Amino acid sequence: MQCDGLVAVVTGGGSGIGLACVRAFLAAGARVGVLDLELSGLPDDPRVHGVRADVADRSTLAAAVAAVAERFGGIDILVNNAGISAVGAVQENDDEQWTRVLDVNVVGVARTTAVALPYLRRSSAAAIVNVSSIAATVGLPRRALYSASKGAVHALTLAMAADLVADGIRVNCVAPGTVDTPWVARLLSAAPDPEAEKRQLAARQPTGRLVSADEVAAAVVYLASAGDGSVTGSSLAVDGGMSGLRLPARR
Template identity: 85%
Template sequence: MQCDGLVAVVTGGGSGIGNACVRAFLAAGARVGVLDLDVSELPADPRVRAVRADVADRQSLTAALASVAEAFGGIDILVNNAAISAVGTVEQNDDEQWSRVLDVNVSGVARTSAVALPYLRRSPSAAIVNISSIAATTGLPKRALYSASKGAVHALTLAMAADLVTEGVRVNCVAPGTVDTPWVARLLAGAADPTAEKRQLAARQPTGRLVTADEVAAAVVYLASPATGSVTGTSLAVDGGMSGLRLPAPVPPAPAAPGSGA
């Protein structure tokens, strides 16, 4: 999946999945605009334009995207990756949390896309890839707010794809399972037993391990590449089979027969 000569913009590209996307696009031949609240750790590279931006602030997005477009001559691909987490049931997240998470995770996707569209419409290879989650379609415990936000991203992806298909702008999303990133590491750090909690997260995916950020990034580049020009309105699961597989539970060993000496 090559993106030679194209310009991709990745929100939240300073770490985790976003940073893996930046590296994957560079490997595919693209130049990359990285938008994040902290871009200080990104290495200097003439193929990368790192700009501090907040997806909750339209003014900062407008300035950041203009900076990338000026530096590289346009924008062809937008990856809406920036998001924040939330843990809890509907009783445990307060109104302020609901407002903040939905503003970043959902309105942030719409806001960034709206600012980027004037540039994307000029590209013959325009594509938007949103980062959703397995939580959009699978009920997970204590993820009410986060799941609601990612369910909205899934629905928004389909609506955007319908609105933009006649303008030559493809819109898809990737739905990762639990990904081994610094974000997940921070969540695990708050658990009573982080090691046991990580084993439990890995075990709920049929592959028996966490998804890697590079695997998610490969799916993003696949959907953004001109080679998939007929793919739009699609959610691609990268979840170790979690959304589609129902494996039988392990069968416990039979009890030893009386008098067997076992």
């Protein structure tokens, strides 16, 4: 899991899983460009270059990616992490919400990848890691829109891997379970009983706890590292066993 001398770009790197990825890449020896709307929480490190950008706006993305490439001399790794949530059954989200979430979570991945590809094609260690979710393959209650977006990210990962393998660019995704992040904390705060809701979220994972952002980041760095040259078109679950294990109910 070494990324010595490589340059990684992380979208949504200002908090949560994205910020954990920034720190993990630094620990692995990489330099990191962070694309986000909020950059105040980034590490004070000369190897980190934050650029304000919106994955729903191609022009800001193109300028931000170019700024990172100019600062560090190229780009080797792209982590498509930026995303937004949605709660509700299929009839509960209106057309505006569907358009917004799919635009950020799915088209945002395609936009960012498209503007980064010219730089990735110049790298001898190019890799793309998309952040999907176990919601892509496991039915969760009241997550119809979010699950649809992450299912699309999973499918897009496979299609991108097929298109880019001849260019020497590996494409994989991580599929986290419920991660203990500020994003999840905001969702919990809207529940009638946040502590009870958090216990329920933790209990649905066989490990009995929420996944940590650092655990997801470690998987991202593994998939991006130069030593992982034969892994492409894969989805790595970091979900406490939720997607694969069927255990007896706790008594």
